[in-house]
Amino acid sequence: MAKRTKSNEKRIALLNATLYLVNNNGFHDAPMSKIAKMAGVSPATIYIYFENKQDLINQLYLENKASFSEAAFKDYAVNLSVKNGFELIWRNIAHYKLNQIEEANFLSQCDNIATMVDEESRQEGLKNLQPLLDLWERGQKEGIIKNISPYLLYAYTIYPLAFLMTMQKRNDFELTETNLSEAFDSAWNTIKI
Amino acid sequence: MAKRTKSNEKRIALLNATLYLVNNNGFHDAPMSKIAKMAGVSPATIYIYFENKQDLINQLYLENKASFSEAAFKDYAVNLSVKNGFELIWRNIAHYKLNQIEEANFLSQCDNIATMVDEESRQEGLKNLQPLLDLWERGQKEGIIKNISPYLLYAYTIYPLAFLMTMQKRNDFELTETNLSEAFDSAWNTIKI
Amino acid sequence: MAKRTKSNEKRIALLNATLYLVNNNGFHDAPMSKIAKMAGVSPATIYIYFENKQDLINQLYLENKASFSEAAFKDYAVNLSVKNGFELIWRNIAHYKLNQIEEANFLSQCDNIATMVDEESRQEGLKNLQPLLDLWERGQKEGIIKNISPYLLYAYTIYPLAFLMTMQKRNDFELTETNLSEAFDSAWNTIKI
Amino acid sequence: MAKRTKSNEKRIALLNATLYLVNNNGFHDAPMSKIAKMAGVSPATIYIYFENKQDLINQLYLENKASFSEAAFKDYAVNLSVKNGFELIWRNIAHYKLNQIEEANFLSQCDNIATMVDEESRQEGLKNLQPLLDLWERGQKEGIIKNISPYLLYAYTIYPLAFLMTMQKRNDFELTETNLSEAFDSAWNTIKI
DNA sequence: CATGAATGAGTGTTCATTCAT
DNA sequence: TATGAATGAACACTCATTCAT
Numbered sequence: 001m002a003k004r005t006k007s008n009e010k011r012i013a014l015l016n017a018t019l020y021l022v023n024n025n026g027f028h029d030a031p032m033s034k035i036a037k038m039a040g041v042s043p044a045t046i047y048i049y050f051e052n053k054q055d056l057i058n059q060l061y062l063e064n065k066a067s068f069s070e071a072a073f074k075d076y077a078v079n080l081s082v083k084n085g086f087e088l089i090w091r092n093i094a095h096y097k098l099n100q101i102e103e104a105n106f107l108s109q110c111d112n113i114a115t116m117v118d119e120e121s122r123q124e125g126l127k128n129l130q131p132l133l134d135l136w137e138r139g140q141k142e143g144i145i146k147n148i149s150p151y152l153l154y155a156y157t158i159y160p161l162a163f164l165m166t167m168q169k170r171n172d173f174e175l176t177e178t179n180l181s182e183a184f185d186s187a188w189n190t191i192k193i
Numbered sequence: 194m195a196k197r198t199k200s201n202e203k204r205i206a207l208l209n210a211t212l213y214l215v216n217n218n219g220f221h222d223a224p225m226s227k228i229a230k231m232a233g234v235s236p237a238t239i240y241i242y243f244e245n246k247q248d249l250i251n252q253l254y255l256e257n258k259a260s261f262s263e264a265a266f267k268d269y270a271v272n273l274s275v276k277n278g279f280e281l282i283w284r285n286i287a288h289y290k291l292n293q294i295e296e297a298n299f300l301s302q303c304d305n306i307a308t309m310v311d312e313e314s315r316q317e318g319l320k321n322l323q324p325l326l327d328l329w330e331r332g333q334k335e336g337i338i339k340n341i342s343p344y345l346l347y348a349y350t351i352y353p354l355a356f357l358m359t360m361q362k363r364n365d366f367e368l369t370e371t372n373l374s375e376a377f378d379s380a381w382n383t384i385k386i
Numbered sequence: 387m388a389k390r391t392k393s394n395e396k397r398i399a400l401l402n403a404t405l406y407l408v409n410n411n412g413f414h415d416a417p418m419s420k421i422a423k424m425a426g427v428s429p430a431t432i433y434i435y436f437e438n439k440q441d442l443i444n445q446l447y448l449e450n451k452a453s454f455s456e457a458a459f460k461d462y463a464v465n466l467s468v469k470n471g472f473e474l475i476w477r478n479i480a481h482y483k484l485n486q487i488e489e490a491n492f493l494s495q496c497d498n499i500a501t502m503v504d505e506e507s508r509q510e511g512l513k514n515l516q517p518l519l520d521l522w523e524r525g526q527k528e529g530i531i532k533n534i535s536p537y538l539l540y541a542y543t544i545y546p547l548a549f550l551m552t553m554q555k556r557n558d559f560e561l562t563e564t565n566l567s568e569a570f571d572s573a574w575n576t577i578k579i
Numbered sequence: 580m581a582k583r584t585k586s587n588e589k590r591i592a593l594l595n596a597t598l599y600l601v602n603n604n605g606f607h608d609a610p611m612s613k614i615a616k617m618a619g620v621s622p623a624t625i626y627i628y629f630e631n632k633q634d635l636i637n638q639l640y641l642e643n644k645a646s647f648s649e650a651a652f653k654d655y656a657v658n659l660s661v662k663n664g665f666e667l668i669w670r671n672i673a674h675y676k677l678n679q680i681e682e683a684n685f686l687s688q689c690d691n692i693a694t695m696v697d698e699e700s701r702q703e704g705l706k707n708l709q710p711l712l713d714l715w716e717r718g719q720k721e722g723i724i725k726n727i728s729p730y731l732l733y734a735y736t737i738y739p740l741a742f743l744m745t746m747q748k749r750n751d752f753e754l755t756e757t758n759l760s761e762a763f764d765s766a767w768n769t770i771k772i
Numbered sequence: 773c774a775t776g777a778a779t780g781a782g783t784g785t786t787c788a789t790t791c792a793t
Numbered sequence: 794t795a796t797g798a799a800t801g802a803a804c805a806c807t808c809a810t811t812c813a814t
Contacts, residue, residue, distance in 0.1 A: 004792055004798045026308030028221040042800045112305045115219030151366040155353035156379050163348040173344040182341055186349050186383045235775045412694030414607040428796045498691045501605030534761055537752040541742040542765050546734035559730040572735050576765045583777045583813055621779045
């Protein structure tokens, strides 16, 4: 009856290897054999933990989305004022994107390339931003935030951070504390009434 | 005395096929054989026009960047005021991204994924935005535009359009003329002093 | 004082699963993992009961051969007349092939495909028909049965039943009681002097 | 415009290699890599001539069925008497099965194992026996052949040859000219009225 | 210039079997 | 005894690229 049990270590090692290889070589040069080798297991072992390559990517995406969202809403509470709440979330996200560069970069690829994660996982991943959407809606009801589509709000406040992350990763640009405050001001000015 | 010469038609057909397949199937499912078939030529023929697959992607990137920049600076002249010049360019870019969705989407993929075009082509592609950088520099000298890194200026004015394009392509969101004006106001407010 | 001992139930379950899968999916799509799952045990458990896959097939073959031969010689006694003895055996075999279709089909595959069971098991399996060969020899001595090779006798009396079984399994043909009597007459006419 | 053309030699070499390997190693140990090596081509080349492994087997089956049927009806004409026509066909088939042992053995495997060729090809292959079925029908109308199902006629006249072929291939038995005449007599006696 | 055949190296995945418990 | 995890070797098949014409 006794038996070896699935080791979470191996699962994590596989996810980490995948993240690393997709980020640095691209999806098209991250073969299962390399992933296995990097994780220190046999190629066949991957299929104990994941159904197939797509499933591996999907799970990696969803778990990183979840950990991103945890970071994004750290210390957030609905009783914060709209501005304070937004600033907290914005800074959390900025902090994540500029420090957890690898994870953020992976998520950015997945979100930008239609063919990387399947539609179901993408929809699932979207749910993670709900509290921010709720905050914006509240801000609009309170007359604090412009009454425009959340897509526009996102495009002008959160999405720019993805660009800064990419530049940071390429060492083209470094975001200082001052820059960050300027950037937040820009973001806030854009959406506040 | 007609001589047989490389037919530009075939070259164009190959570039178009590549754009289409990379956009719709992803880089990892855009094999040379499919590209050839779609362009109506033999796989071997690709190698008459392009050195290899990377070269094909690089050239496609550079030509689209060039045509993007042509669109971006249409009707622009250095004697325009900073605000008018910026608005012209911004609207040109917005127009391009929301109408030439396929081309814009391809460029966006290349710019976001480190491994798609090689570094040399990327650097080459960057030059296309020079007139905008020049305009910003002039605006800063004239005390009209905030004295912050052009990366930030780009992140908060141009880059958001990439997000709107992606949403538009996914039919999640449609940008109206009103939206566009709001979006421009946001962009301008962000960077003007 | 119950001691843990190899459970015959599991052994039987494994043999049944193998029979089913080889018959319905073919040898090449009857992997140990499926066999195990169908038998409700772990793949590793198979190796407690059988040395390897070949051994599993061999044992399945031999046990089915034995049960086939038991059926073939049911109620047979050497004091029966040659004709009566032959008719009894022939009808027993026909009954087996047309009712125990799965078992018969498996045996037929093994006997037709050189590479399914190994030579040793095949030789072992042949012994099961000995009483029929003895009967034929007696018939020849008594001048009742043609003095031709038992291979020919078998080919023209017993072997045709395999074809009828295959057709029956494919629903191309159904053998009635009348057919059966005609078929036996054919068989007997073929070999009687 | 010029190009290398598909060489029929390679196609034939591939079919031959497949026949040999399936016969001697079994379907489950006739991998594409071995087939390619034996045919003296790269594994990838197989896919120029055949869609996939199933297609390769199907085509091999159909071509052998066709050449079998050509042999079976050599010199046959509808104006022959029923008995003479049947003897001609029977001897042709016997000759084929006992001399073209490899081909006959392959066909026998395909016909016995449900999972080897797909249903469509099997149905296609069946058509090859039509002239024999026609002859039997004529014989029944003329009151020369027993009025029983053609499945029974086949089972008792043609099918036994498959057994003799198998035994011959295994060197368990050799069919002489005398044997053959005896065997034909058995076959004819079985079905004639 | 242009081609379809040809290929070695590689792809994602499965398999019979063994390991550690 | 019995297990599920683990695996090296193999599988069918595809790819970017080159060859021969």
